[in-house]
Amino acid sequence: MEGVNHQIILAARPAGMPKESDFELIESPMPRLRPGEVLVRTLYLSVDPYMRGRMRQNGSYARAVELGEVMVGGIVGQVVESNDPRLECSDVVEGMLGWQEYAAAPTKTLRRINASTAPISTSLYVLGMPGLTAYFGLLDICRPQPGETVVVSGAAGAVGSIVGQIAKIKRCRAIGIAGTDEKIQFITEELGFDSGFNYKSVQDYHAKLKELCPTGIDVYFDNVGGQVTDAVMAQINTRARIAVCGQISHYNSDSIDSGPRCFSQLLTKQAKAEGFLVFQYADRYEEGLRQLSTWLREGRLKYREDIMEGLENAPKAFIRMLQGKNIGKQLVKVG
Numbered sequence: 501m502e503g504v505n506h507q508i509i510l511a512a513r514p515a516g517m518p519k520e521s522d523f524e525l526i527e528s529p530m531p532r533l534r535p536g537e538v539l540v541r542t543l544y545l546s547v548d549p550y551m552r553g554r555m556r557q558n559g560s561y562a563r564a565v566e567l568g569e570v571m572v573g574g575i576v577g578q579v580v581e582s583n584d585p586r587l588e589c590s591d592v593v594e595g596m597l598g599w600q601e602y603a604a605a606p607t608k609t610l611r612r613i614n615a616s617t618a619p620i621s622t623s624l625y626v627l628g629m630p631g632l633t634a635y636f637g638l639l640d641i642c643r644p645q646p647g648e649t650v651v652v653s654g655a656a657g658a659v660g661s662i663v664g665q666i667a668k669i670k671r672c673r674a675i676g677i678a679g680t681d682e683k684i685q686f687i688t689e690e691l692g693f694d695s696g697f698n699y700k701s702v703q704d705y706h707a708k709l710k711e712l713c714p715t716g717i718d719v720y721f722d723n724v725g726g727q728v729t730d731a732v733m734a735q736i737n738t739r740a741r742i743a744v745c746g747q748i749s750h751y752n753s754d755s756i757d758s759g760p761r762c763f764s765q766l767l768t769k770q771a772k773a774e775g776f777l778v779f780q781y782a783d784r785y786e787e788g789l790r791q792l793s794t795w796l797r798e799g800r801l802k803y804r805e806d807i808m809e810g811l812e813n814a815p816k817a818f819i820r821m822l823q824g825k826n827i828g829k830q831l832v833k834v835g
């Protein structure tokens with residue numbers, strides 16, 4: 501295909517909170533297709549906390565994005581040219597094609613999306629990586645039982661918003677922790693969490709958790725780490741299960757955190773904390789997506805998207821998500 505492509509590259513490695521000047525919008529030639537590849541036009545791209553780690557030289561479990569390289573990330577887009585009989589023009593696909601308008605990719609790296617199941621943007625949220633993270637992290641690691649109390653931090657974001665709703669589907673009490681009163685209203689009034697609190701306005705986390713979890717905490721789904729997690733860990737029950745999903749409170753920091761240490765608490769409560777990466781469940785994605793789609797169709801899972809328009813605004817969207825300004829999933833509409 502003729503024409504120019506637009507891409508957002510990493511221009512500088514950020515210190516602390518990323519700035520828009522750490523990114524640059526460039527024009528580049530349209531990618532050329534090799535056999536077995538398709539050309540995809542991005543319709544939505546996802547901005548996610550893990551990208552902050554990928555901007556560091558050695559800061560992530562995965563390869564760093566090089567300076568001058570296109571920012572990494574998941575997108576959903578439309579096939580506009582195909583060199584593979586398995587995909588046709590106008591098919592909708594999801595894949596890790598980065599912050600760019602067009603990308604060439606081998607068919608085998610893409611997931612075909614059925615646009616009649618749900619809006620295609622959900623393949624980056626409830627029917628995509630964040631939904632699967634919530635599903636496997638909560639159900640496989642924490643194994644919540646009816647009547648148990650489940651606490652989730654980062655509760656109004658992409659992963660957390662789904663965790664609390666699955667906890668409710670499993671007949672647990674769901675308590676969410678998030679950073680604004682509006683977010684607490686969202687998770688309780690729209691999503692059906694039992695309760696929650698704003699960790700930026702509540703002073704005494706311990707007293708608040710005691711009030712909201714009078715029978716203690718059986719399951720903790722940790723998206724944030726830091727002081728919020730210290731407070732939750734102090735109130736876990738015997739045989740509690742903790743899924744360590746994310747530690748976003750540290751992502752912009754270069755120093756090593758030395759908060760209260762929780763191993764004694766794990767020991768005396770005979771509790772289990774387990775870290776996980778959603779990719780370890782790749783061979784069960786189909787199962788997860790089938791169940792999430794069913795719950796979505798039945799109206800048992802609700803979601804909210806926070807959409808910014810324009811590829812050029814992807815850095816802004818990414819920064820606002822790290823600043824906690826998103827409610828639900830932060831996306832960028834490109835096409």
Ligand SMILES: NC(=O)c1ccc[n+]([C@@H]2O[C@H](COP(=O)([O-])OP(=O)(O)OC[C@H]3O[C@@H](n4cnc5c(N)ncnc54)[C@H](OP(=O)(O)O)[C@@H]3O)[C@@H](O)[C@H]2O)c1
Binds near residue numbers: 677744746830
């Ligand atoms: N293990 C895995 O495979 C996996 C996969 C996906 C995501 N994750 C992790 O899951 C977590 C949530 O990801 P997401 O995509 O759902 O993002 P998200 O919750 O939609 O957005 C990030 C949220 O983090 C909160 N936050 C920012 N700085 C914070 C701080 N200093 N302390 C506490 N909260 C802070 C903000 O909400 P507030 O207003 O509430 O502060 C912000 O809205 C992240 O830690 C991410 O790395 C892990």
